[in-house]
Amino acid sequence: MAKTILAVDDSASIRQMVTFTLKGAGYEVIEAVDGQDALDKANIHKVNLVLTDINMPRIDGLKLLELLRKLTHYKTVPILMLTTESSDEIKAKGRAAGATGWLVKPFDPKRLLEVIGKVIG
Template sequence: MAKTVLTVDDSASIRQMVSFTLKGAGYEVLEAVDGQDGLDKCKQRAVDLVLTDQNMPRMDGITLIKSLRGLPSHQTTPILILTTESSDAMKTQGRAAGATGWLVKPFDPQKLIEVVRKVIG
């Protein structure tokens, strides 16, 4: 059975690229348009990995991570941040919130697949 990845990004083009890349590598992909949508989807369904942007309307990535870590079902779910943000301060906030890792946009599709495989197989 394919592992499920939830990609959370307010950019439709980024969601499409991530989805296309991961589906091509054999993963099932769910999409959410912002952090609140991502949180709602995680409450409805188990996922193996969350891949989230940082800067989004309604709920940003750090807030999403903190919210997910507060749910018993997602305390250990791997969460990767995929964002244009690359400052050490922002990365520190991400780690403190419970992020598993950090990837910077624009992303290399092969590197994304490598990281996802390393994290969830």
């Protein structure tokens, strides 16, 4: 049974690349264009993993993390931050907001699958 991943990024090319990579590895993917969209979709579909960018319009990744963690289903679902911000400050903020881990952009498809495999493999 395929696991479902919610991929959140305001960049269509990154979204497409992530979706393509994940679908190729047998995951189901739902895309969201920003935090608000992600929140709406996360409420409808109970996904198995959330992969989110940090810097996005409307609701950013950190706020999304916080809000998701308040939902019963998402208390235990792995949420990975996918971001160019690799500084410790962002990591600390992500951790405080409840992120499971982080993945630094730019990344290649292989690394993405490796991380995801470790979490929901």
